[in-house]
Amino acid sequence: MNKERYHRQIILNGFGAAAQQRLSDAHVLVIGAGGLGCPALQYLVGAGVGQIGIIDDDSISLSNLHRQILYNTEDIGKLKVVVAAERLQLLNPEINIVAYPERLTKNIILSLIKAYDFILDGTDNFESRYLVNDASGLLKKPLVFAAVSGFEGQLAVFNVAGEENEATNYRDLFAVPPSAGEIPNCEANGVLGVLPGIIGSMAAAEMIKLIAGIGDPLINKLLHYNLLSHEQYVLNISPAYNYLLPKTEQEFLAMDYDNNHASSESYCEIDVQKMQVLQQDPATILIDVREEHEYPMLDKGVYKQIPMSAFQAFLRTTVNEQNIVLICQHGIRSVAAAELLHGKYGGTKNIYSLKGGIAKWAGYF
Template sequence: MNTERYQRQIILKGFGMEGQERLTMAKILVIGAGGLGCPALQYLVAAGVGLIGIADHDVVEISNLQRQVLFGSSDLGLLKVEVAAKRLKQLNPEVKIILHPVSIDKQNILEIISHYDFIFDGTDNFESRYLINDACTLLKKPLIFAAVSGFEGQLAVFNVEDESGIKTNYRDLFPVSPATGEIPNCSENGVLGVVPGIIGTMAAGEIIKLIAGIGKPLINKLLHYNLLTQEQYEINISPSDEYKQLDSKADFMNHYKENTSQSYMEINLQQMNELRNHPSTVIIDVRERHEFPQLDSNIYKQIPMAEFAGFASSEIEQQNIILICQHGIRSVAAAETLHQKYGETKNIYSLKGGISKWRRHFLTKQHE
């Protein structure tokens, strides 16, 4: 270890060489190399954490660059984990970096996180948050949680005992996961780029505090931050009895068993275009009316989610119903709503990845 690299923090009272050595011995997994993961990774690597794993299966897209500061325009289409590792190695070659270019799911999460001391959840969807939380709780792994939307962010530390021996997890705050598409993520709601930068950096600070044993980490507390007012407040989290604890791997796997009763099909652009030419097909755009790009109303029927419940109460004549939205999240929720009404009597589809994934096609069609 090159102590000169870390000299500014080693001389800190209360941190010292002992704190630096603890960082060097620590193993941290960052799940999600996005707006939250990028700043957290930069400061953890710069601080000299010994080993860092990065889990993300996505590639760099142009819409990432507004907030994901490890990537540049020349990285478009490349795997995020590979680009991030290259940048981070330039920042600090002493840190060992392990890549997990996979989508975290019930089949691999327990194995992957078992090799790390601390887990940072920088994902942007509820399905992943609950999966990561439940796996960390089962394996007793400290979990640093962060989330952002719009101009606001949240931060918490889970699965770590406080001075009274009490520890909580994400389900003590939110016992039940919302339905798919019920609450939009930042891809749907938007986010100012500096917000994940602030929250991700604060998350790195919480991790360093936990490792070095300094300060007062946000154990059993949720910090809420508002950029517009620069106000922040904390909520105390207490253990809840409104959910069932998953006490074994069997419980975990059973809880996350595949839903064999899925009633709609997620399709790609080619499949959508083939169905579009089929008689008795309607394509419904469930985005709000202010969202871009605007689509041809002769092809796409716009029924915003805010109006969808009323629309769903009326009869749809067509046999094939295709739902689309910006990122393929709200369209899934709409598909589930229609299945509750029609069951197996109609063919219900959702465009996977939404307009954003197939943006070039939709933009081209607008200018033909």
């Protein structure tokens, strides 16, 4: 280890060479290389965490760049983890960085998490967050949770026993995931780039404190941060006892993390091949529910654009077609739209949502 690289933190009162060694010995998995993951990764790499894994299957797009500051305009279209690993290795060639350009699923997460001591959740959807929470809980891995919404952030440390020897996790706050469309995501809601910058940096600070054994990490606490006022509100979390975490790998694999939404009978999630088949039917209407400013723009002659912000007005009109296919960027808002349409038409129409959205089928669109 090059002491000069870490000199300014080693000389800190209460840190020292022992804490630096603990960082160097640690294996940290960062899940998501987006708005939260980018700043967190930069500080963890700079601080000298010995091994850092990064998992994300997403590619860099122009609208990422205002907050995902590891990437530049020339990187558009490249895999995030590949670019991130390359940049981060330049920042600190002394540590080991492993990139996993894969979608996080319940089939791979356990073996992945087993190879790491600490987990940082910087994902951007509830499906992944509950997956990460349950897998980390099952394997008893300390988890730094970070999330943003609008101008606010949430931060917590899960699966670490506090003073009363009790550990808590995300399900102690929210036992089950919200249904699709209930809580807006960054794409629908917008986010100021600096907010995940702040919360991601705070997540890195929590991780460094946990590993180095300094300060008071947010164990059994949830921090709320408001960017507009800089106000912070820290809540104490106690166990809820109103949910069941999977206790074995078999139980974990039997959980349904896809099923964040209403019953599958109300609408059907389809792939692009099925969409093409439906498209041949004149009784089919294709609806793009993204907002007008979103890219890529689709041919409005083929895909009727009805943004979610105008969807309530659309619900008051009548659709003549028998088959309704809904499309959005990642297949999340389109599910919410499908639920709304099901609420109106019940079983009298066939309602479909393109699973994974335009991002998944980018080659087709």
